[in-house]
Amino acid sequence: MSYLLGNSPLTDHTDKSALELAASPQPSGLEQIIALVGRSDSIVVKSEGTRVIGYVVKSLWRAVEQCSPEEMELMRAAMTKVASTPAIQALAEMLARNRKHVILLNESILALTLLSGQSVAGMADTTKRNLYSQSYSSDS
DSSP states (O other): OOGTTTOOOOOHHHHHOOOOHHSSSOOOOHHHHHHHHHHOHHHHHHHHHHHHHHHHHHHHHHHGGGOHHHHHHHHHHHHHHSSSSHHHHHHHHHHHHHHTHHHHHHHHHHHHHHHHHHTTTTTHHHHHHHHHHHHHHHHO
């Protein structure tokens, strides 16, 4: 997957990995993780898979400042995938499911906060609508 970035100015290898995970061709690694989290009955698989989603969110938002103008389009595509309803739903479920595990709680809160507060090409509004629709669909 390193063909996506070539000679990237992103200095942190984990930022490159997060970008490649989210921006890779269909189905992306992120989409595969979201699908695994959705179909698994194992709390461990759900928690660790969602933890990866949270890590990708943090890494992408941190890497935005290091992006060259050429990479920004790829970065926006990756961020849009991460701000999808299934990813937000997985993070919200991790928040509700892991009340005893403070680290998992913190990771889901941080990722959801970044998703709802960051505006990249109007993503904040879409993310907030997804969060809002999730909160009311889970109440029923």
